[in-house]
Amino acid sequence: MTVNRQIVLKRRPNGIPVPEDFALAEAPMPVLAEGEILVRNRCFSMEPAIRGWLDDKESYFPPIPIGGPIRAPSLGEVVESRHPGFQPGDIVRGLNHWEDYSVLTENTILLEKLHPDRSLPLSYYVGPLGGSGLTAYVGLHDVGRIREGDTVVISAAVGAVGGVAGQVARLRGCRVIGLVGSEEKARFATEQLGYHAVVNYRAVPDLAEAVRAACPEGVDVYFDNVGGATLDAMLINMKTYGRIIACGMIAAYNRQDNPPPIFNLWEMVARQLEMKGFLLQTYAASIPAAQAQLEAWIRSGALMVSEHKRHGLENAPALFCELMAGKTTGKAVLEIS
Amino acid sequence: MTVNRQIVLKRRPNGIPVPEDFALAEAPMPVLAEGEILVRNRCFSMEPAIRGWLDDKESYFPPIPIGGPIRAPSLGEVVESRHPGFQPGDIVRGLNHWEDYSVLTENTILLEKLHPDRSLPLSYYVGPLGGSGLTAYVGLHDVGRIREGDTVVISAAVGAVGGVAGQVARLRGCRVIGLVGSEEKARFATEQLGYHAVVNYRAVPDLAEAVRAACPEGVDVYFDNVGGATLDAMLINMKTYGRIIACGMIAAYNRQDNPPPIFNLWEMVARQLEMKGFLLQTYAASIPAAQAQLEAWIRSGALMVSEHKRHGLENAPALFCELMAGKTTGKAVLEIS
Numbered sequence: 001m002t003v004n005r006q007i008v009l010k011r012r013p014n015g016i017p018v019p020e021d022f023a024l025a026e027a028p029m030p031v032l033a034e035g036e037i038l039v040r041n042r043c044f045s046m047e048p049a050i051r052g053w054l055d056d057k058e059s060y061f062p063p064i065p066i067g068g069p070i071r072a073p074s075l076g077e078v079v080e081s082r083h084p085g086f087q088p089g090d091i092v093r094g095l096n097h098w099e100d101y102s103v104l105t106e107n108t109i110l111l112e113k114l115h116p117d118r119s120l121p122l123s124y125y126v127g128p129l130g131g132s133g134l135t136a137y138v139g140l141h142d143v144g145r146i147r148e149g150d151t152v153v154i155s156a157a158v159g160a161v162g163g164v165a166g167q168v169a170r171l172r173g174c175r176v177i178g179l180v181g182s183e184e185k186a187r188f189a190t191e192q193l194g195y196h197a198v199v200n201y202r203a204v205p206d207l208a209e210a211v212r213a214a215c216p217e218g219v220d221v222y223f224d225n226v227g228g229a230t231l232d233a234m235l236i237n238m239k240t241y242g243r244i245i246a247c248g249m250i251a252a253y254n255r256q257d258n259p260p261p262i263f264n265l266w267e268m269v270a271r272q273l274e275m276k277g278f279l280l281q282t283y284a285a286s287i288p289a290a291q292a293q294l295e296a297w298i299r300s301g302a303l304m305v306s307e308h309k310r311h312g313l314e315n316a317p318a319l320f321c322e323l324m325a326g327k328t329t330g331k332a333v334l335e336i337s
Numbered sequence: 338m339t340v341n342r343q344i345v346l347k348r349r350p351n352g353i354p355v356p357e358d359f360a361l362a363e364a365p366m367p368v369l370a371e372g373e374i375l376v377r378n379r380c381f382s383m384e385p386a387i388r389g390w391l392d393d394k395e396s397y398f399p400p401i402p403i404g405g406p407i408r409a410p411s412l413g414e415v416v417e418s419r420h421p422g423f424q425p426g427d428i429v430r431g432l433n434h435w436e437d438y439s440v441l442t443e444n445t446i447l448l449e450k451l452h453p454d455r456s457l458p459l460s461y462y463v464g465p466l467g468g469s470g471l472t473a474y475v476g477l478h479d480v481g482r483i484r485e486g487d488t489v490v491i492s493a494a495v496g497a498v499g500g501v502a503g504q505v506a507r508l509r510g511c512r513v514i515g516l517v518g519s520e521e522k523a524r525f526a527t528e529q530l531g532y533h534a535v536v537n538y539r540a541v542p543d544l545a546e547a548v549r550a551a552c553p554e555g556v557d558v559y560f561d562n563v564g565g566a567t568l569d570a571m572l573i574n575m576k577t578y579g580r581i582i583a584c585g586m587i588a589a590y591n592r593q594d595n596p597p598p599i600f601n602l603w604e605m606v607a608r609q610l611e612m613k614g615f616l617l618q619t620y621a622a623s624i625p626a627a628q629a630q631l632e633a634w635i636r637s638g639a640l641m642v643s644e645h646k647r648h649g650l651e652n653a654p655a656l657f658c659e660l661m662a663g664k665t666t667g668k669a670v671l672e673i674s
Contacts, residue, residue, distance in 0.1 A: 052607075059607050060577075227602060240397075241619075246605040261598030265564060268583040268614035270389075270396050275612045277605035282578075 004029050006069040007098035007316050013054055016325050021054070022070070022317035030103045037086045037104045039076035044098060044316060045126035046323045046332035047073065047160070048248055060279070069097035070316070073110060075126050076102065091116055093130065098316045100336065110281060117295060127331030128164050128305050129294055131280055135247060136165035136223075137290040138283045140172070143276050144221045144245040148173030151215050153234060155179040156225035157189050157198065158306070160331035161247060164294075165223050166193050167303050174221075177214050179207075179230060181326055188329055192304060201230065208233040223247060228260035235264035238271050246277035306330025311337065341366050343406040344435035344653050350391055353662050358391070359407070359654035367440045374423045374441040376413035381435060381653060382463035383660045383669035384410065384497070385585055397616070406434035407653070410447060412463050413439065428453055430467065435653045437673065447618060454632060464668030465501050465642050466631055468617055472584060473502035473560075474627040475620045477509070480613050481558045481582040485510035488552050490571060492516040493562035494526050494535065495643070497668035498584060501631075502560050503530050504640050511558075514551050516544075516567060518663055525666055529641060538567065545570035560584060565597035572601035575608050583614035643667025648674065 003026040010023040032038055053064050053071055064071055074097075078090040083106065086092065095109040096102035104111055116125050127133060139161075140146045152169040156162040157178025166189065169176045178195040180186050181202050189195040197214045204210035211219070211233060218239035224231055227249025238244070249259075267273060280287075297303035308328040310319040316334050323332045340363040347360040369375055390401050390408055401408055411434075415427040420443065423429065432446040433439035441448055453462050464470060476498075477483045489506040493499040494515025503526065506513045515532040517523050518539050526532040534551045541547035548556070548570060555576035561568055564586025575581070586596075604610060617624075634640035645665040647656040653671050660669045 231602070246602075249603045249606055259600045259603060261600055262602050263596050263598055265568070265583075265599050265602075266586045266596060268612060269586055269616070270614070272614045272616055272619060274614075275605060277607070277609045277611075279606070279609055282609060 002029050003027065004099055004101045005313055006100075007313065008067055008069050009054060009064050011066065012056060013051075017051065017054065017317075017321050019317040019321055024314055025067075025069075027069075027099070030101060032080060032082045032103065035083050035105055037078055037083050037092070038080040039092055039094075039096070039102050039104055040079050041074045041076040041096060041100060041102060041336055043075045043123045043126045043336070044334040045073040045075075045130055045132065045160075046316075046320050046328075046334060047131070048324065050320065051324055069099055071095060072098050073126060073131055074102065075114070075122065075130070086113065091122070091125075093125065098313065098334075100313060117299070120295075120298065123307060123309065123331075123333045123335060124298065124305060126333055127160060127307060128298060128303065129291060132160035132331055133164040133294050134287055134290050135280045136161045137168055137294060138280060138286050139223060139245045139247050139278060140165055140168055140221070141290075142283050142286050143278050144223065144243045146172055146174055146221055150174045150220035151177070151217065151239075152221045152223065153177045153179065153211065153215065153219050153237075154223045154225070155230050155234075156248075157195060158185045158193065158329045159225060162223070162225050163193055163306050163330055164303070166195050167297075168294075169221075169223075170194050170196070171297065171302060177211070177219075179211075179226075185329060188306075192306065194304075208236050211237045218242070221245065224249070228262070232262055232264045235262075235267040235271075235273070238267065238273050240271050242271060242273050244273060244275040246275055308332045309335060311335050339366055340364065341436055341438045342650055343437075344650065345404055345406050346391060346401050348403065349393060350388075354388065354391065354654075354658050356654040356658055361651055362404075362406075364406075364436070367438065369417060369419045369440065372420050372442055374415055374420050374429070375417040376411075376429055376431075376433070376439050376441055377416050378411045378413040378433060378437060378439055378673055380412045380460045380463045380673070381671040382410040382412075382467055382469065382497075383653075383657050383665075383671060384468070385661065387657065388661055406436055408432060409435050410463060410468050411439065412451070412459065412467070423450065428459070428462075430462065435650065435671075437650060454636070457632075457635065460644060460646065460668075460670045460672060461635065461642060463670055464497060464644060465635060465640065466628060469497035469668055470501045470631050471624055471627050472617045473498045474505055474631060475617060475623050476560060476582045476584050476615060477502055477505055477558070478627075479620050479623050480615050481560065481580050483509055483511055483558055487511045487557035488514070488554065488576075489558045489560065490514045490516065490548065490552065490556050490574075491560045491562070492567050492571075493585075494532060495522045495530065495666045496562060499560070499562050500530055500643050500667055501640070503532050504634075505631075506558075506560075507531050507533070508634065508639060514548070514556075516548075516563075522666060525643075529643065531641075545573050548574045555579070558582065561586070565599075569599050569601045572599075572604040572608075572610070575604065575610050577608050579608060579610050581610060581612040583612055645669045646672060648672050
């Protein structure tokens with residue numbers, strides 16, 4: 001093979017992205033320098049965070065340039081290595097691009113050699129056993145400090161992160177309430193994921209009232225994946241000393257120039273709340289134990305895995321756009337075989 | 338004396354309160370029951386938090402009813418006691434009302450017997466040595482975890498809390514930047530309170546830009562007394578892992594039905610920020626050491642005290658309205674002699 005197919009950014013999305021914002025391009029096959037590793041990508045993790053990198057706005061990463069490949073967490077197999085720590089056949093995760101082959105170095109963000117349980121699908125390692133599941137686990141434990149008996153509310157409750165978070169909080173003895181945007185997701189949340197109660201924000205006249213009805217004694221921990229009006233409704237439902245895990249604010253991602261306003265932040269003082277934003281890489285020390293526990297729960301069947309998969313590099317934009325339009329349930333994964 | 342003069346709520350303020358929202362009334366002199374303490378009030382602490390209690394809105398305290406006396410932190414002298422722990426002549430602080438005499442019990446919120454340094458004015462014990470100073474100290478240390486070398490920004494920088502917080506952070510080896518609303522306050526902040534730099538938000542076209550110019554490497558700790566647009570400007574100036582001490586949101590107090598929107602909360606995730614609201618009473622265990630340190634600094638001259646005083650119970654409404662209109666510098670105190 002002499003070319004490396006990539007998905008590149010054709011133009012900056014306006015609001016919710018559409019497949020036409022992306023294009024398939026070809027780059028030359030990389031030639032390795034000393035210390036580099038060539039990986040054939042197998043799975044891409046579709047994540048809302050990618051949406052933020054598509055805008056022309058400085059953030060924790062620089063914006064993806066027009067014509068540049070789309071940065072994305074991926075999982076692949078080493079096919080050639082000029083780094084002593086990696087051998088052909090190794091399975092590695094890292095922040096690569098939507099492309100057939102990627103070059104990694106030891107400075108690649110999130111680089112990690114995996115020892116996957118071969119009895120489980122490899123795609124689990126970008127979902128419940130990858131960034132999504134680890135983010136849910138570390139967020140609940142290290143950031144939100146959940147305790148048995150806590151009332152925990154989770155937004156985007158059937159999403160890649162929320163769907164794991166809801167199950168983990170339940171397994172830890174919490175009462176768990178999910179916020180979702182459709183009746184189908186509401187059914188999935190209670191019947192498949194084991195939420196104790198669920199609120200479909202599209203079906204209630206007043207979200208804050210509906211949460212109050214579901215949590216009459218207030219909320220100890222809110223795992224926020226969406227921000228915006230949902231966060232506003234939760235601020236007036238928190239208990240004193242409540243904790244808000246600021247994991248994602250998808251409501252803001254599709255409209256960076258016009259983010260949704262928050263009005264109830266005064267409650268931070270009145271209720272003495274703590275809100276803490278986090279990115280998984282900050283909690284690297286907690287990852288091995290989290291991964292081991294999640295693997296054990298999946299093997300025993302205690303943790304149910306929900307995936308929304310597509311195949312083929314050329315379908316990456318369509319899958320990402322489905323995710324950003326709220327049309328997926330569970331982990332959105334692109335597989336390349 | 339057979340009557341007890343009180344200031345009561347005549348009508349609910351609309352926005353910034355005016356003296357006509359209040360009235361002078363007379364209640365009978367209280368007769369003590371077993372366990373009660375009669376206190377002649379000497380000083381009232383004027384605080385923005387009182388504004389929140391004037392609205393017909395449930396908060397951490399119930400709203401003050403129309404015709405009811407205004408709840409306020411005060412300091413007074415015991416004149417009669419049917420509680421074994423208190424004797425006539427004792428100086429006590431507690432949450433009382435704007436009135437000549439108050440009845441306290443051991444359940445009075447913030448009740449505390451003081452042993453004031455008689456070489457210092459008694460009014461200091463509702464200001465830098467009272468709730469304002471203690472809030473500044475506890476907020477910086479227990480909530481914001483300031484460290485030597487931190488860049489610390491303080492809003493309402495010459496106010497009762499901010500004016501102490503700015504000095505304490507400087508004494509702890511931080512670089513301290515104050516946000517103020519007039520040139521007069523800006524001069525006072527640098528010349529009297531020792532701020533390293535100051536930004537007059539009314540004199541700059543873009544507050545976020547002005548803060549960036551003053552803190553080019555970003556802000557470690559933001560001590561927020563105001564919320565609103567100021568908080569929004571600070572969110573995009575925080576360093577990764579920055580801490581926001583949510584002490585007060587005065588921008589919201591005067592307009593409870595129409596609080597100012599916050600747009601930049603996404604930065605909580607992107608910069609992995611922590612925002613923590615607090616009320617002083619939660620940190621009771623930290624108060625004795627804080628009070629001792631503040632007293633030592635005042636005695637040595639390291640901490641400068643700034644007061645805005647009026648005399649006479651009948652002037653309480655006017656002073657409170659000045660405070661809420663942003664017309665005071667330093668601690669607003671009402672004295673009754």
